[in-house]
Amino acid sequence: MENQLPPSLSLGEIVGRLGGELIGDAGITVRQVATLEKATPDTIAFLANERYVGQLKGTRAGAVIVGAQLREPLDMPRIIAANPYAYFARVSALFNPAPANTAGIHPAAVVHPQARLGTGVRVGAGAVIEEGVIVGAGCSIGAGTCLDVGVELGEGSMLYPNVTIYHDCVLGKRAIVHAGVVIGADGFGIAMDEGRWLKVPQIGRVRIGDDVEIGANTTIDRGAIDDTVIEDGVKLDNQIQVGHNVRIGAHTAIAACVGIAGSSRIGRFCRIGGASGIAGHLSIADNVEISAHTLITKSITEAGTYTGAYPFESNRDWRRNAASLRNLGELTSRVRALEQALKPGKKGKT
Amino acid sequence: MENQLPPSLSLGEIVGRLGGELIGDAGITVRQVATLEKATPDTIAFLANERYVGQLKGTRAGAVIVGAQLREPLDMPRIIAANPYAYFARVSALFNPAPANTAGIHPAAVVHPQARLGTGVRVGAGAVIEEGVIVGAGCSIGAGTCLDVGVELGEGSMLYPNVTIYHDCVLGKRAIVHAGVVIGADGFGIAMDEGRWLKVPQIGRVRIGDDVEIGANTTIDRGAIDDTVIEDGVKLDNQIQVGHNVRIGAHTAIAACVGIAGSSRIGRFCRIGGASGIAGHLSIADNVEISAHTLITKSITEAGTYTGAYPFESNRDWRRNAASLRNLGELTSRVRALEQALKPGKKGKT
């Protein structure tokens, strides 16, 4: 994971590898990506959102990546890309390749003799790999990470330190699992029985597809009976809670601090904003966007954007409006009464 | 924690052990629990909520557990139980007993010579048990879990990997503590003093009763002066935050992502919905139910259900309604003016 100085590339070489239209001197070389604000002449920046077009003025970047709508007005070296942010991601990956995996099992790791590790696997100090675990080729297991009995991990996956994966859970290829993640803890299955909570055994697993990234301290509970399922290409940010028997459709992206209650099914290509919540036993269609801090309390059958955050304001204004909100039902009735009173043929009276 | 094939049991044997009324062939055998949807003829399923009665059609389950109201209309083998979900929990526990504890201290664990471990204790690789810790008989301490100086743990408790318990905290019997939990970190005690925050020493402990389960990555802060207290039978889901000097009454169940601010007292048998919050220094009565995403800002003295989530809608509708909400206090005044204008004896004017 050591930082090597990235190589220089000319704009011509970049366009040669990644496509796009270059306007300007193909011989200009850059050696790193940068923000418009902090760019130096040996770096390349990007502008993905026209809202920030003002930042182009004054940038010292050697070149910029922009969309077609900025083709003309600019007079600096630029690469025109259909999707400037994705193009930028590829350029950054050229300059910042994932660190090479230094294969090997650290002497302070604990690997059960009945675990099977593929070729080129790295296991950090203090990692614990229990019986029957299968680790695919080229995986990296961070220090202090624990894989309990029977866990399976696809090729090329990277687990950062202090991750915990409970028994029998399965992850696909090229997973990226950040520090502190817990996969496969018991779901919240309790039954009230004569004044005491009875634990419901949680016998399902967590099954995770390929190319899934899971942010730091996120938790994904195992299924109560059937499995909890995360499909291919799902991206989860930090501190997300996924309840038992949830299914998250492929290529859905979920921002930090979201909670998804048990047995709900999220569609494919959804985008779920930070700290929103989805109640249990719901079904959310594909391509649904949910705004931050929104609680979804019933199923959504149509693609679209859904919102339910309280609009903030000064505390003084809020006090007045929130107090009125507590009487809104009554206010609605009063308006109806006024409308009745004003109907043709009636005189104004309450 | 290895999965053995569970034994088969006949419906007659199940009713013999657990009670309930069997309707159908007592000789039918099942060997696992299942969901109605995925059941096979050698499994038993259940229906706890009449809303899902449609799922009974087409199930291949060998038998089902249902409430009295479904006694007659069904024609498949069934067990009638007063509380089908609790009954199901007991059946599942028959087929899925907690894994036997393989006692022993892993050679890669670090146990202080002044720690006292009861009989039959298991300590995983990389676990760290400091001076003066007392671990009750039959406990299981997961890999990488750290018990700081003076921690006490009651008999039969199970701590999963990568748990951290700070000095002098006390847990009762049969605790289940999931991975990533932190118990006894300093509460958020800071005093502003001439432009700098001064740390207030947090000298209380966390005291936890018997039969408490704590979900993954939940945090429970130690008391500032007196202790933070979790009473018997409390069930905490994942990623809950419990502030310093909170007291949670016995048998209260709290769903994931809830935050409870310092010094609040929650009653017994409360049910608190996901991602809700309780402000500091409040008192919540017994048997209170709080809905998901609700912020409680004053004490609640009566049992009942309390709610404060913004009702979600399409983003377009939300934009209009939320904008109006910012003027709701004024709208209320306008309605009052209209009512005044329409009082008998007045002509319609503003």
Next chain:
Amino acid sequence: MENQLPPSLSLGEIVGRLGGELIGDAGITVRQVATLEKATPDTIAFLANERYVGQLKGTRAGAVIVGAQLREPLDMPRIIAANPYAYFARVSALFNPAPANTAGIHPAAVVHPQARLGTGVRVGAGAVIEEGVIVGAGCSIGAGTCLDVGVELGEGSMLYPNVTIYHDCVLGKRAIVHAGVVIGADGFGIAMDEGRWLKVPQIGRVRIGDDVEIGANTTIDRGAIDDTVIEDGVKLDNQIQVGHNVRIGAHTAIAACVGIAGSSRIGRFCRIGGASGIAGHLSIADNVEISAHTLITKSITEAGTYTGAYPFESNRDWRRNAASLRNLGELTSRVRALEQALKPGKKGKT
């Protein structure tokens, strides 16, 4: 970290060391701080908030710390302080000094030969310190804590167990980092590209100033290009999420469960309530206070208190009011129509 019995101090000695005005017998001795409720005659309590003045009656405390407004009405030994809570913090620190650090590297710790540790550093069992890490004098690194390549830690910092710090992140002096914290995980940088999410390399670091405290299981993401920055004296409670490229101004205090989306800048001396959220790319002025459960969706340019929580009520009342809220825009239009109908010169009709 063992608890020694704290020494006794007379009230005269306390005032001698810390200032304040003593009213009562200077020879009275106390040996610990206490809450008013549980105080015994050998302890000293405090009252910082006049709302709780009723608790003074019946306290058995040997003395109390109060503000000037309670100078006269009391008849028990008391210390008058301009800021009773800060004064109490100092008294508590006298009786409860931070435990002395027992320097030394535990034999079960793994320290890379190319790491540099200052004098008096303690490293707990199972901690992993990678190549190029610099640990300042007097630091304490908890059991199971992992410092990846190139991390720098200022003098006198204390990291509790099971913390993870990713490569190249920098912490200042006297940091306190609680268990389960993750610093420097990749920010949520993904670009949609032809139906697949492309990972944007996260090449910035996290830079943290002096005297910062970070609560249990909080996560702070590394920058996408430039660094994420936490300035001096910031206090973060538990389970906070700080997105990539956020900047938090000096001496800002943030309560538990807050989420701050990428690239937002928080001012100095702000106070942010629990479970609130700040959307991305915003700027928050100095001295802003944000109430609990509030989502900030646009920049705030003026100091003040801002709120946006839905006011809770009984579920029955909520059902009625929330249903009306879904029609609030329309209700506003109806009121406008009524006003039009009642304008002078018009007869009452819709």
